[in-house]
Amino acid sequence: xxxxxxxxxxxxxxxxxxxxxxxxxxxxxxxxxxxxxxxxxxxxxxxxxxxxxxxxxxxxxxxxxxxxxxxxxxxxxxxxxxxxxxxxxxxxxxxxxxxxxxxxxxxxxxxxx
Amino acid sequence: xxxxxxxxxxxxxxxxxxxxxxxxxxxxxxxxxxxxxxxxxxxxxxxxxxxxxxxxxxxxxxxxxxxxxxxxxxxxxxxxxxxxxxxxxxxxxxxxxxxxxxxxxxxxxxxxx
Numbered sequence: 622x623x624x625x626x627x628x629x630x631x632x633x634x635x636x637x638x639x640x641x642x643x644x645x646x647x648x649x650x651x652x653x654x655x656x657x658x659x660x661x662x663x664x665x666x667x668x669x670x671x672x673x674x675x676x677x678x679x680x681x682x683x684x685x686x687x688x689x690x691x692x693x694x695x696x697x698x699x700x701x702x703x704x705x706x707x708x709x710x711x712x713x714x715x716x717x718x719x720x721x722x723x724x725x726x727x728x729x730x731x732x733x734x
Numbered sequence: 735x736x737x738x739x740x741x742x743x744x745x746x747x748x749x750x751x752x753x754x755x756x757x758x759x760x761x762x763x764x765x766x767x768x769x770x771x772x773x774x775x776x777x778x779x780x781x782x783x784x785x786x787x788x789x790x791x792x793x794x795x796x797x798x799x800x801x802x803x804x805x806x807x808x809x810x811x812x813x814x815x816x817x818x819x820x821x822x823x824x825x826x827x828x829x830x831x832x833x834x835x836x837x838x839x840x841x842x843x844x845x846x847x
Contacts, residue, residue, distance in 0.1 A: 676828070730790075734779065
């Protein structure tokens with residue numbers, strides 16, 4: 622995570638299970654409106670997920686002042702939880718993920734404005 | 735790459751060689767001013783590199799109108815080439831990189847403004 626005044630840049634990584642890329646991309650071509658609405662209400666902006674092979678990288682900018690609270694709000698949202706029942710079976714943590722970690726937080730090592 | 739009006743979001747991935755993380759982070763804590771200047775002149779903004787284990791992820795926003803020309807300008811810059819003699823030995827392409835690819839371009843699969 623990179624902290625720039627009030628805005629935090631958050632990079633994270635996870636893997637797709639072998640063969641899951643097509644279904645993951647199909648789902649993400651039309652993410653449910655309720656999922657997007659909860660992200661926006663939770664102060665998540667400029668959010669992009671990229672893929673190379675089975676590797677997914679997520680970049681987002683958090684513009685709120687209560688990151689833990691906003692992430693908890695996303696996790697508690699019923700629509701988001703139903704969405705995750707579709708996406709979670711397609712993914713697995715990277716081999717060096719921490720205990721219980723799903724998407725692994727990445728450390729910023731360089732930034733240019 | 736994700737194209738948003740004139741701006742392109744570019745995500746790419748590479749690996750660090752085993753044991754190279756500390757030296758890579760040391761170098762990137764004080765990137766040479768000439769390297770940064772060339773990036774700025776080449777229309778690269780909001781550029782962050784993240785690390786998880788030996789995995790490096792790069793996110794940047796390209797705001798020019800000649801991506802190929804600007805990338806060629808970066809590659810031709812003498813200071814940048816000297817910088818790369820320090821950083822290149824620390825890195826290696828991901829296993830599924832294309833022929834001759836160094837940092838691998840990642841495909842955008844999702845975006846929220």
